[in-house]
Amino acid sequence: MNGHGTASKSITYSSTRGCPTQKSISFRSAVMRGLAHDRGLFIPDSLPTVSPKELESWRGLNYADLATEVIGKFVKEDEVPRDVLAGIVKKSCAAFRSDEVTPLVKVDGHYVLELFHGPTFAFKDVALQMLGNFFEYFLSTGSNGGRLAVLGATSGDTGSAAIYGLRGKKGVDCIILFPNGRVSEIQERQMTTVPDDNIHCVAVDGTFDDCQDIVKASFADKEFRDHVKLGAVNSINWCRVLAQTTYYFWSYLRVTDLEKDVKEVNFSVPTGNFGDILAGYYSKRMGLPVGDLIVATNENDILHRFFTKGEYHREGINKTISPSMDICVSSNFERYLYHLAGDDPSQLASWMSSFESTGKLTVSGELLNKAQSDFKSAKANTDNTLETIKTYHAKDDYMLCPHSAVGVSAVDQLDTKNSATVCLATAHFAKFGDACSMAVTPLPEIPKELSQLWSMETRSSNCPNDAKVVQGFMKRVIEERMEKHKKRDERKKFVKNLVLVSAAVGVVAVVVSAIRRR
Secondary structure, eight states, rough: OOOOOOOOOOOOEEEETTOGGSSSHHHHHHHHHBBBBSSBBBBEESSOOHHHHHHHHHHOOOHHHHHHHHHHSOOOTSSSSSHHHHHHHHHHHSSSSSTTTEEEEEEEEEEEOOOOTTTSSSOOOOOHHHHHHHHHHHHHHHGGGGGGEEEEEESHHHHHHHHHHHTTTEEEEEEEEEETOSSSSHHHHHHHHHHHOTTTEEEEOOHHHHHHHHHHHHOHHHHHHHHTTTEESSTTTTHHHHHHHHHHHHHHHHHHOOTTTOOOOOEEEEEESSSSHHHHHHHHHHHHEEEEEEEEEEEEEEHHHHHHHSSEEOOOOOOOOOOOGOOOTTHHHHHHHHHHHSSOHHHHHHHHHHHHHHSEEEOOOOHHHHHHHHHHEEEEOOHHHHEEEEEEEEHHHHOOOOOHHHHHHHHHHHTTTTTTEEEEEEEEEEGGHHHTTSSSSOOOOOOOOOOGGGGGGGEEEESSSSSHHHHHHHHHHHHHHHHHHHHHHHHHHHHHHHHHHHOOOOOOOHHHHHHHHO
């Protein structure tokens, strides 16, 4: 991945696994496909650069205008007209409760980037509001014959953010799989209280990784994929990673507004599926002055073990108080491994094949040194997490959710707590009230948007941990909804024609009456 592309042409994308039919595809195609047909992930064929002068010229922009500039480095007029792109981004940002979209606050000598001001109070709203609006634009301009079935797996926050980004979108069915009993009750209610008939929530008897495996198996099934016109909403979709780069640029500019002597900004990121911190990695490669990128994990520490010992070894999942990070295989990590392999798809494919058969991938020597130069890491267990929540509330009257506390704990462990460091606060504490109440009692008042969920009706379905059963469920609910909408449209057409006929009869009657009066 080198070169800067041409000024007028959008960046193209290819699969990490090198299939010839999955090379140099458009942004539109990468977004609509989600996962490459060879089971690889789409990565940009070149990375645009942002010069110090250009970055400085963005300092006075609001969030939506800045995000349009960043995304516009990848997506040019040949893909999405600039005014349409600006409209998509502006509409996405309008869904947030804060005018700044992702406000930055200083706490205990470092900064916290609050990514929880969107509709579902989690960081994934930033990307999924944009992805939903890109889907809507692409479907309305010829993609997929106007139809898309989005299949996603969630460990908690992706599901509700995807649902709020896609609810009511014309031509879209959204099917979200979540591990039964392994998401917080409020996360489940955020998903299952949405009444729109294009939303289908499915509790799977298994773990998040089981849900994710069902998604991957469904994308690998060509007959099913083509039949339902399958699309992806998880962070395997490049659009999500691209959208998330915007708040790295935003927060860098806000820190350096306030800290004139800071030249590089460090980021500590609570990490499960690796998409959020990957956006920081790409931002740094584009030219954003980033210092340390800190991978912060809970007890499910496959990434921490990789960056400290070179061992990406799959283990069983520990159920923790930060459930959105209870992941033992990080889907987005394949994108980073591709770059670690020197952008060599054959090496990457060999690694992934070996990992998928043995559950182990090990690097050492120069490769491990390179990985450790790209990322630092730390692990926070439940005790670390609760102590961090308790301390920040007692000292600073600031509430962290368990995931955000993992990121703050990592900064403490690595001794990088200073005014050049930003910890990403990935969710509002109220989404994890049971966990937070283990550290703080009583809890501060929770937002009304969340408290009212308890009085709303819920609806969901259950499926076993079986890809074929889930696929059969998807086919059935999509066909039922299409048939219902077809009948509704026929009724509307009949009523419209009836009104036209009645109006015509009325006109004729008036004319006849007038003739008779003569």
